[in-house]
Amino acid sequence: VLWVWLLLGAAALLLVLAAFGYNRLVRLRNEADTGWANIDVQLQRRADLIPNLVEAVRGYAAHERAVFEEVTRARAALQQASSPGPAGAANDVLTEALGRLFAVAEAYPELQASENFLRLQEDLTDTEDKISAARRYYNSTVMHFNTAIQSIPWVLVARPLGFREKEFFSAAGDTAAPEVSFTRAT
């Protein structure tokens, strides 16, 4: 009779632990989803800024058609990417294209001095800062979620329960070595 009670007690304890563990997984998954939504908002904002920027530069350098097309294509690719992996890659392509656009803009001091252009440039830099802040948060939530579902005991049941590993959102800047310059800036 005693061992029946012990068994029932152990089963009840296990059930309670399972419930807590499951809720934890759900919470971690929701945190990661929220983290991704934060990045998505900023990526969208970045894409929204680009048409104005292209128009501003086109006003001075209408003949640089190849660069404009490249930026427009990269923007469209970013808007189509819906999951973290492809979105990260598309975002990097856009960053490169924008680099070329700004290189073109450098040849026109009037453009560089215009209020509109400066404002757009500032907004773009701000959005990029926000993307990297959101990325830091998102990647840490993903790390916690993935660790949880790859650990015993959840690794055995996570997939049947519908928990899948999430992708990190990585940027090209992560792997590039920092530039070191020994010439003193003045």
Place this chain on the structure above:
Amino acid sequence: VTLQQQIRRNRLRSSIVVLGFVFLLLVLAGLVGLVLDVSLGVAALVFAAIYAVFAIVRARGLISGITHAQPVGHGELRPLRRLLENVSIGAGLPVTPELRIVEDDSPNAFAAGLRPTSSYVGVTTGLLRAMPKRELEAVLAHEVAHIRNRDTYLMTMATVFAGVIALLADIGFRTLAYGGRNRRAGALAAVLALVGFVPHRTPRFSCARASRGAASCSLTPALPRS
């Protein structure tokens, strides 16, 4: 001890502080009721409850009033506001806390508010003058970490409850000093004075130390709660 555990401990500590003070309040009111008069005990409890609720609801504004922190107009201080937005996103806060400025030459910053959605960060003009952007970002990240870890919540609760009990003890002490004189009342006065004195000093300091430890640990690598 990881950051996650530290945050969890901090939240547990908040609950202990709140429950502990409620318990202390009940004991005090019970003592008053036993020794002096039941209705007096009930009155003290009701008064304390009203005072505490009022102080908690008004805490945000009170801190703002004491520090003379002014809300920033919409178009002003955009770079600073952007820094605050960025560190809030990095910390995973649902909204960016409001930014308030204190006209003061000493470099300082603080966070206040009960919930992340209704909190604000105060920064002195002295700090803005003294610090370059990157250092300012670190300070803002520290204050935002206080909000995310609910340190501001813990501190508000601790301060309000300590204030309530000190006030009650003070009232009780004076009532007894000038009112009825017997031995039981004298003993109660001593207890009240002691109890009023103790929470006023120790827990506030221990909270400050404990919570500051957590916040300074969670400076930049913004980790989610788990």
